[in-house]
Amino acid sequence: MSIHNDALSLLKQIYDAQNLYGAFNIVRDTFDNLSAEERHSLEMQIEYLKEAGFVKNHIQCSGLPISLKLTALGIQKVENVQTNDSSPSINIMGANYGIVGDNNSSNIINNNCSFSDVRELVNSSDFSEEDKALVLKELKSLYDRIEMKAPIEQGMLSSIADKIKDYQPLLGAVLSSLTTFLTTPK
Structure with a gap:
């Protein structure tokens, strides 16, 4: 032995x-x-x-x-008790898009999600090619309005809401961008 x-x-x-x-x-x-x-x-x-x-x-x-x-x-x-010997790495892709770390004592919030970031998230998703094209088309019009600081029309995301609601990284990125746009003084 x-x-x-x-x-x-x-x-x-x-x-x-x-x-x-x-x-x-x-x-x-x-x-x-x-x-x-x-x-x-x-x-x-x-x-x-x-x-x-x-x-x-x-x-x-x-x-x-x-x-x-x-x-x-x-x-x-x-007694074979399973314990976490180290703190788990946390990667939150929700409303605070971009928090990454171990035992964060404060949040680091990155609200600068560009359309190219969103495009990468969509391309890495498991959506069909047809759904990816539809989601990118709808999000492109939203991000164009955000860049121009134009008003966002009601129902702009209704056609893709059912597709992005279950894909948290994309939903977090879009909500982050919308929140930043809506709360930034014009």
């Missing part, structure tokens, strides 16, 4: 002992009766478990050369 596998086997023994007795202890006589090879292997496994953060020392005294307790991480390892 490998040090890793041996250490995980020992971790399970420590877990069982902790549940029964409150800690995993090896008394001096038992430790001294181990062969030099067994003692070295045990020490390497314990060091491995400590460095991984699975165990910590419990009672240090002359009668107990080894006294260990599991950490929360050690218990999770034995």
Whole structure:
């Protein structure tokens, strides 16, 4: 076996002992009766478990050369509890189009979504070629009006609303552009 596998086997023994007795202890006589090879292997496994953060020392005294307790991480390892070791990367393509990062403490909002950005989103979508052409045609007229700062007519997006409502990146980009246009002083 490998040090890793041996250490995980020992971790399970420590877990069982902790549940029964409150800690995993090896008394001096038992430790001294181990062969030099067994003692070295045990020490390497314990060091491995400590460095991984699975165990910590419990009672240090002359009668107990080894006294260990599991950490929360050690218990999770034995019980196969799945945890996220790192923060997930967040990529929000909604009303705040363009927020990307880990544990954002503030939002970075990029409302400068151009028609070329929208064209890339449409081309990368799973729309049929016919639907892509229709969506691009309708969005082109909308973005032309936004560029000219012309009023947006009611119902401009009604013909493609059912297509873009389920494709969040595109919907977020269009809503972002519309929000910026409508809230910017003329």
